[in-house]
Amino acid sequence: xxxxxxxxxxxxxxxxxxxxxxxxxxxxxxxxxxxxxxxxxxxxxxxxxxxxxxxxxxxxxxxxxxxxxxxxxxxxxxxxxxxxxxxxxxxxxxxxxxxxxxxxxxxxxxxxxxxxxxxxxxxxxxxxxxxxxxxxxxxxxxxxxxxxxxxxxxxxxxxxxxxxxxxxxxxxxxxxxxxxxxxxxxxxxxxxxxxxxxxxxxxxxxxxxxxxxxxxxxxxxxxxxxxxxxxxxxxxxxxxxxxxxxxxxxxxxxxxxxxxxxxxxxxxxxxxxxxxxxxxxxxxxxxxxxxxxxxxxxxxxxxxxxxxxxxxxxxxxxxxxxxxxxxxxxxxxxxxxxxxxxxxxxxxxxxxxxxxxxxxxxxxxxxxxxxxxxxxxxxxxxxxxxxxxxxxxxxxxxxxxxxxxxxxxxxxxxxxxxxxxxxxxxxxxxxxxxxxxxxxxxxxxxxxxxxxxxxxxxxxxxxxxxxxxxxxxxxxxxxxxxxxxxxxxxxxxxxxxxxxxxxxxxxxxxxxxxxxxxxxxxxxxxxxxxxxxxxxxxxxxxxxxxxxxxxxxxxxxxxxxxxxxxxxxxxxxxxxxxxxxxxxxxxxxxxxxxxxxxxxxxxxxxxxxxxxxxxxxxxxxxxxxxxxxxxxxxxxxxxxxxxxxxxxxxxxxxxxxxxxxxxxxxxxxxxxxxxxxxxxxxxxxxxxxxxxxxxxxxxxxxxxxxxxxxxxxxxxxxxxxxxxxxxxxxxxxxxxxxxxxxxxxxxxxxxxxxxxxxxxxxxxxxxxxxxxxxxxxxxxxxxxxxxxxxx
Numbered sequence: 001x002x003x004x005x006x007x008x009x010x011x012x013x014x015x016x017x018x019x020x021x022x023x024x025x026x027x028x029x030x031x032x033x034x035x036x037x038x039x040x041x042x043x044x045x046x047x048x049x050x051x052x053x054x055x056x057x058x059x060x061x062x063x064x065x066x067x068x069x070x071x072x073x074x075x076x077x078x079x080x081x082x083x084x085x086x087x088x089x090x091x092x093x094x095x096x097x098x099x100x101x102x103x104x105x106x107x108x109x110x111x112x113x114x115x116x117x118x119x120x121x122x123x124x125x126x127x128x129x130x131x132x133x134x135x136x137x138x139x140x141x142x143x144x145x146x147x148x149x150x151x152x153x154x155x156x157x158x159x160x161x162x163x164x165x166x167x168x169x170x171x172x173x174x175x176x177x178x179x180x181x182x183x184x185x186x187x188x189x190x191x192x193x194x195x196x197x198x199x200x201x202x203x204x205x206x207x208x209x210x211x212x213x214x215x216x217x218x219x220x221x222x223x224x225x226x227x228x229x230x231x232x233x234x235x236x237x238x239x240x241x242x243x244x245x246x247x248x249x250x251x252x253x254x255x256x257x258x259x260x261x262x263x264x265x266x267x268x269x270x271x272x273x274x275x276x277x278x279x280x281x282x283x284x285x286x287x288x289x290x291x292x293x294x295x296x297x298x299x300x301x302x303x304x305x306x307x308x309x310x311x312x313x314x315x316x317x318x319x320x321x322x323x324x325x326x327x328x329x330x331x332x333x334x335x336x337x338x339x340x341x342x343x344x345x346x347x348x349x350x351x352x353x354x355x356x357x358x359x360x361x362x363x364x365x366x367x368x369x370x371x372x373x374x375x376x377x378x379x380x381x382x383x384x385x386x387x388x389x390x391x392x393x394x395x396x397x398x399x400x401x402x403x404x405x406x407x408x409x410x411x412x413x414x415x416x417x418x419x420x421x422x423x424x425x426x427x428x429x430x431x432x433x434x435x436x437x438x439x440x441x442x443x444x445x446x447x448x449x450x451x452x453x454x455x456x457x458x459x460x461x462x463x464x465x466x467x468x469x470x471x472x473x474x475x476x477x478x479x480x481x482x483x484x485x486x487x488x489x490x491x492x493x494x495x496x497x498x499x500x501x502x503x504x505x506x507x508x509x510x511x512x513x514x515x516x517x518x519x520x521x522x523x524x525x526x527x528x529x530x531x532x533x534x535x536x537x538x539x540x541x542x543x544x545x546x547x548x549x550x551x552x553x554x555x556x557x558x559x560x561x562x563x564x565x566x567x568x569x570x571x572x573x574x575x576x577x578x579x580x581x582x583x584x585x586x587x588x589x590x591x592x593x594x595x596x597x598x599x600x601x602x603x604x605x606x607x608x609x610x611x612x613x614x615x616x617x618x619x620x621x622x623x624x625x626x627x628x629x630x631x632x633x634x635x636x637x638x639x640x641x642x643x644x645x646x647x648x649x650x651x652x653x654x655x656x657x658x659x660x661x662x663x664x665x666x667x668x669x670x671x672x673x674x675x676x677x678x679x680x681x682x683x684x685x686x687x688x689x690x691x692x693x694x695x696x697x698x699x700x701x702x703x704x705x706x707x708x709x710x711x712x713x714x715x716x717x718x719x720x721x722x723x724x725x726x727x728x729x730x731x732x733x734x735x736x737x738x739x740x741x742x743x744x745x746x747x748x749x750x751x752x753x754x755x756x757x758x759x760x761x762x763x764x765x766x767x768x769x770x771x772x773x774x775x776x777x778x779x780x781x782x783x784x785x786x787x788x789x790x791x
Contacts, residue, residue, distance in 0.1 A: 008195065031269065031360070032077065032095070032256030034277060037284065037645040040292045047309070048152035051349055052340055055324040055679065057146045060138065060157065066092060067371040067692045068668070068676035071155045073146055073179060075172040075359020077404070079368030080129075081146035082181055084146050084157040086138055088409035089168070091179070093223065097259035097362040098126045100181055101378075102217050104453035105420050107598065111429030112457045112605050113445050115378075120447065120455035123379035125200040125370050126225040126255050127211075127667055131181065136161060150347045153301035157205040164189030174298040174358060178285045180293050189784065190232065191249050191486040195241040197225045200373060205239040210280075212275030218268065222275025223255035226282040254281040258657060259450065261412035269452050280719040290597060307398030308347060310651050312726040313339030325677050328667045337725035338411040342356045342704070345665065348679050349393055349701035352694065353402045361450055362406040363390045367694040368682075376691045380455065381409075382464035384522040385598065388469045389695040389756035392607060392646075392702040395476040398734050398742075403473050407482070409450070410466060410489055416452020417463075418442040418492060431528060432458045434500045435517050441496030443488075446522075460500065460519055466601070471545040475713055475738040478761040481621075483549055484774040490538040491556065492545045494563050497539050501566065502530065513571035521584055522600050525592030529585050532670035533573040535545050541608050543567035571602065575624035581631060582624035595633040597640040599647060602629060606646040613651055614786045626651055638664050638681035641789055642699025649706040649721040657707050658723035664700050709745065711737035718745060718752045718769040718789070738778075739765050752791060758783040 003424045033277070043615050059084040069090065070081030077097075077116035083090040101121015108114055136145070141159040148155055158167040158297055164187035172179045183191055198205055203213045212222035215780070225241065227234050230244030243249055260269040284291060318346045321336050322330055331338045354396045356368040364378045365386055381387045394403040426433045444462045445454030470486045501514040515531030522534065550560035575581065576587040584601040585591050602625055604610035611625050613615050630646050634656065636644070645660035668674035668682035671690030676682050681696035707721040716737045727750035735743045740762025748755045752769050759778040776784055 001589075005495075023774055031260050032097070032272070033178075034256075034276065034280065035177065038296055038300075040288070041295055043295060044152075044299045044302055046151055046302075047306075049311075052749035053149075053151040053344065055148045055205060055348065057346060057677070058143070058144060058323050059324060060146060061678070063088075063090055065677075066090070067369070068680065068682065069678055070369075070371070070513070071146070071678055072352065072355060072367075072369050072680075073155060073170060073172040074355030075174040075177065075179075076354070076402075077177070077360035078172060079356060080172065081371065084155065084168070086136040086141050086144065086157070086159050086161075086166070087133055089133075089181070090130075091181075091253070092125055092128040092371055093127040093129060093179070093253065093255055094370055094772060095221070095256050096128045096356075096368060097219075097257045098124050098221060099219065099259075099766075100124060100215055100217055101449055103416065103420075103454060103457060104449070104451075105424065107424055107427055107429065111427045111431065111433070113145060113447075113453075113455045115447065115455040117374070117378060120378060120380075120453060121217070121449050121451065122373070123364060123370065124373040124376060126221055126257075127253075128196075128198050128200060128689065129225065129251075129253055130196045131193060131251060132196070133181075133191060135192065136166070139475045141166075147249045147350070148348075150344065150351050151305065152298045153305065153351065154298075159575070160166065160305075163187055169294075169302075171294075171297050171302070172355065173285070174302050174386050175296050175396075176285045176288075176293060177254060179253040180285070180290075180383065181253075182290050182294070182299070183246075183251075184248040185247065189230070189503060190245075191246045192232075194242045195225060195227055195243070196235075196239070197223060197253070198765070199223070203264075204407060206238045208239050210275050210279050219257055220268075220274055221255070221257040222278050223253065224275065224278035224282045226252045226286040229285050238561050244771070248290075249523050250286065250293075252282045252285045254278040254285075258440045260319055261408065263412070263416045263452050267378030269463035273758065277488070299410075301354060304399055304401065305347075305350060307734050308350070309731075310343050310633050311339075311732075312730045313337070313344045313728055315340035323669070324403045328665060329674055331662070332666045339726055339730070342661070342665070342725075345679065346397070347702040349697050350397050350399060352697055353394060353399050355398075356694075357394070357402040358388075360405060361410045362387065363694060364612065365693050365695070367697075369692070369694075376685060377447070378449075378455070381468060382446060383444050383448060383459055384446055384600070385643070386693075386695045388465060389642065389699040389702075391469060391473075391698070393698040393705075395473055395736055396702050398736060400473070400477060400736070404562070405525055407470060407473065407486065408469065411452075411485060413448065414442060414489060414492065415450050417444055417454075420452070420454065420736065421496065430458060432460055432518055433748075436499065437504060440499040441492040441494065445498055456518070458518065459522075460496075461538050464495055464535070465540040468494045468538060468541050468545065468608065471549075472738070476736050476740075478740045480552070483552060487549055487553060487555065490542070490549055491559070492540055494546045495503050497542070498563070498566060501539075501570075503569075504530070504571075514566060514569045515571050515586070518522075521592065521597045524598070526717060529587075529591070531571055531586040532601075533582065533584050534603055536571055536573060536609065537601070537604040537608065539568060540570050540610070541569070541604065569699060574621050579627070579631075580624065580649070581628035582621065584628070594631050595636070597636050598630060599643050599762075602647055605629075606643070606650050606706075611650075622651075634660060634661065637692065637693075639685050639699050642703055643694045645700065649703055650710070654707060654721040654723040656660045657721045658725060659666055661700055661704060664696055703787070705732075706737065708732055709737065709743055710739075711734050711739065714741040714765050715739075716741065716743065716757070716767045718743075718755055718767065719750075722747065722750060724750075735764070736760075737762075741765060753789075754785060754787050755789075756783055756785045
């Protein structure tokens, strides 16, 4: 579709963004780039209970099932799945920016976006690394053990062969920007074998230590490997690195692309040579001692991981003797809780967050991890729950820096989203176009990619939900600089909705209200319904957040008044006299699937706060929301169970919230919904076929935290939904609370015994447990400890 004379061109929009002060924001997302040598720290001390913060298995991962059995590594930009097979180590390596596709701005005949691997694009693998040690076939070794050390961010495996204990350790270092594999032994053994680094897109290997190529869309990429051994020889033989008689071996890998978060540059950095940069990085890392590399990684990892400590109770010795896969089965089979396993699952979610969301693109449907080049739904960014759920856990578990990738992505895409919206949203073929004929601001589709592109159908309310997710991060951090960064996103979304809302008169009254135009409540029911609850609720929240932002930054007073007036006229949903549920559509009838996976009409129960069981919300609205949640059921996909659990926690129903966590911990068998061998969440797309989808790995831990602590600015509630399984005793340290606080909390026999409230910028908040409420006033940096919570 051609740009009309009255619509700004793409270049004009980019120029407009610059003059509006967005230049810095649009280019802040870090990329694969050269960097100074990191500081090499001394040994990093570990807490006494660090040994319990681990997962272990008795078997390696099968090469044909690495998405369910491979252990994940990552530094936030590059990732890998590792098999840990003694005789043939396999790593499937990714870079978050390794995407096919492009802007994808030619609509299909129905006014929606194409959604294929060649037009919209797909997340893909970058490389495969194999380390073959022929004499160490699995059948020739004993005592095999494989561990994911959550406390240090290390994957290890060990075994015995001919009386010698062999050990390998691997991790992806953020400071050195490389993957490191370290092979050691005790007892006089030696390593002999070969290393092969290959591409995954039909590249023809010409050298052993690196390769480079380009995708059809022009994205250039490269990878490199370097090996160093002691007591033996390491040589290059054609396209293979050989090692023989080595007492120990260190293998260093780096990979990346020339992607850059700059729409005006076409999201490419033409001056970057990915293969050359990868070679530089592995040479620099390989020149360091293995111990120095390890210490540097562990110190960096623990700076994030150590922000939150957790105990949900003590497991039995019998439970501890089981490996992780056996424990999952036992937890499903037996009624006895396994609190240390459940705490480890939460910490595993934090491990995944640290390893997949730093200094690059945000996490899509599969995070950083793939087992092929054809992930379901392209491994993309789904804007109607999935990318939002991926980031609910970050602030709640002390990992606010990991949220930055999401913010930077939205900022980098904004000019493209704005341009595409203004050119294409009101296309006459688009069934979701604005009936008013007006168009402004920005919108997205249900799927987005890293090139400013959208895929599948338009998703009008997606902009508001992205903005409310960005806003919640502000509620945790209170950063004015951050608020300045996201202000243009908030305002642009408001401009879109100012143009979109329709005025209607409620039947049987003279009252005029504003409602969403023709829309689809994700992902069921009519596709042309006006005033869907999901949109009404999330736009109500968006408008309120924007007005607060404008006041805080002292900007656009008149426009904020306009948005506040629109907010007062927004229709808010009612309870159906037919079903007793909060209406999902402006109809008393249920127009969709009763047990549908999405909880879109409950978006202001969670993640929003408009619907609260504290007396501030009309009782009939709370009852209607509860009835709708009940009707949705307790069995669904992992992410849907996590969302249900979060909603039940908000309603203070500990039994239901906890049961949904337990449901997600059920072992996945034959592709069923549940938890895989490696703890990835499995989504059953059809009978007998399950796929990895990472959102539940973050949504479930978020629900666990919400059961222990609820917060909104000015209010903190302790143990709102503590389940019996964790009630005997426990503690959590460093839980952030919205409004600028952190909480250390201890409990016994289901009641808090001590709560330390620390200000990280907040000044006043109430702290409540049951009917007991205290007002706490602190200056930034101060703390207070509360102990008497008798009701």
